[in-house]
Amino acid sequence: MKKYQIFIDGQAGTTGLQIRQRLANHPQIEVVTIDHDKRRDVQAKLELMRSVDVTVLCLPDDAAKETAAQAREVGCRVLDASSAHRTASDWVFGMAELAKGQREAIAKAAAVSNPGCYATGAILLLRPLIDAGLLAADRELCINAISGYTGGGTKMVERYEGEGAPIYAAYGMGFDHKHIPEIQHWSGLNARPIFQPAVGSYDQGMLVMIPLQGSNGSELHKALSAYYQGEQFVQVQPYNEIAADTAPFITPHGLSGSNRAELQVFGASSGNQALLVAKLDNLGKGASGAAVQNLNIMLGLEEGLCTQIA
Numbered sequence: 001m002k003k004y005q006i007f008i009d010g011q012a013g014t015t016g017l018q019i020r021q022r023l024a025n026h027p028q029i030e031v032v033t034i035d036h037d038k039r040r041d042v043q044a045k046l047e048l049m050r051s052v053d054v055t056v057l058c059l060p061d062d063a064a065k066e067t068a069a070q071a072r073e074v075g076c077r078v079l080d081a082s083s084a085h086r087t088a089s090d091w092v093f094g095m096a097e098l099a100k101g102q103r104e105a106i107a108k109a110a111a112v113s114n115p116g117c118y119a120t121g122a123i124l125l126l127r128p129l130i131d132a133g134l135l136a137a138d139r140e141l142c143i144n145a146i147s148g149y150t151g152g153g154t155k156m157v158e159r160y161e162g163e164g165a166p167i168y169a170a171y172g173m174g175f176d177h178k179h180i181p182e183i184q185h186w187s188g189l190n191a192r193p194i195f196q197p198a199v200g201s202y203d204q205g206m207l208v209m210i211p212l213q214g215s216n217g218s219e220l221h222k223a224l225s226a227y228y229q230g231e232q233f234v235q236v237q238p239y240n241e242i243a244a245d246t247a248p249f250i251t252p253h254g255l256s257g258s259n260r261a262e263l264q265v266f267g268a269s270s271g272n273q274a275l276l277v278a279k280l281d282n283l284g285k286g287a288s289g290a291a292v293q294n295l296n297i298m299l300g301l302e303e304g305l306c307t308q309i310a
């Protein structure tokens with residue numbers, strides 16, 4: 001059986017480690033590692049990139065831009081987990097479920113950008129509804145969200161695993177979160193949404209919530225259910241139903257290690273108020289799970305292989 005080789009630049013970071021953990025048992029992908037003290041050595045990286053099938057970037061944006069340019073120079077395919085190229089026209093957006101033809105585009109691409117964690121939830125909810133005309137592209141939306149602290153990378157993990165980090169902390173008060181451009185671009189929203197995220201004192205798990213005035217929940221639920229029918233990693237839950245084990249609450253927990261996103265729609269009996277909810281693991285479908293899914297697609301392998309941590 002053919003084995004493909006990949007190099008992860010940023011292999012020791014939060015996202016890099018989770019990708020390696022998933023790939024440890026992959027039957028057809030082998031991770032080629034770089035010595036820790038050579039991780040910033042451009043020549044050593046170029047040499048590796050010349051020989052592998054795909055380079056995966058798990059770096060801060062500026063470093064990702066540099067390495068992506070080097071990878072392209074030596075003709076190596078790239079999958080970038082950073083937010084540096086998510087709306088770039090010469091990159092393919094790595095969300096297989098986005099629309100018809102997206103999987104095929106990922107399979108052929110030289111450069112794939114892995115979606116942002118919050119953006120994954122928001123785009124999965126909005127794109128089908130805007131495409132269907134059930135939400136107007138110029139609709140002014142507020143998107144609320146909460147993430148586990150691993151979403152903030154090694155620095156936030158250190159802070160939360162030490163003393164005194166807040167149990168709940170809202171942020172995004174500058175109205176300029178880095179995911180807003182990709183949410184707008186890939187959902188097809190003309191109006192800039194207000195995005196108001198928060199971080200909680202737990203490691204993994206995310207909720208993205210979009211309240212809608214004047215919308216009929218049942219119609220939205222039907223449209224989302226039809227759009228994602230047959231998808232392995234995106235599931236629409238029953239209308240107006242809260243899982244028995246968390247009722248009367250919806251929580252960001254329960255999907256750690258998985259590559260699934262669960263979408264929910266709630267609607268008022270009046271038919272003119274609704275709430276859209278996406279639940280996912282910020283390190284799973286929001287990062288490393290999606291990255292392995294994209295690698296499988298890029299290499300022509302079964303899409304679900306090793307995307308989840310058992």
Ligand SMILES: NC(=O)C1=CN([C@@H]2O[C@H](COP(=O)(O)OP(=O)(O)OC[C@H]3O[C@@H](n4cnc5c(N)ncnc54)[C@H](OP(=O)(O)O)[C@@H]3O)[C@@H](O)[C@H]2O)C=CC1
Pocket residue numbers: 009010011012013014015016039040057058059060061063064081082083115116117150151152153154155282283286287
């Ligand atoms: N955490 C998450 O939920 C998600 C993160 N991402 C994205 O993935 C990328 C990585 O994030 P995350 O894993 O959280 O970050 P971390 O801070 O956990 O890890 C980043 C890693 O990159 C290394 N690094 C930094 N600069 C360089 C460089 N020039 N060359 C080689 N290695 C370098 C760091 O090593 P050192 O500092 O020791 O040199 C560190 O190991 C970011 O762009 C982030 O936005 C995407 C989706 C979700």
Ligand SMILES: CC(=O)N[C@@H](CCC(=O)OP(=O)(O)O)C(=O)O
Pocket residue numbers: 081082083115116117118147148149150151152153156178179197198199286287
């Ligand atoms: C809790 C937390 O800080 N989350 C990060 C987003 C997670 C992330 O790293 O997003 P990317 O996928 O774009 O890299 C933030 O709000 O900036």
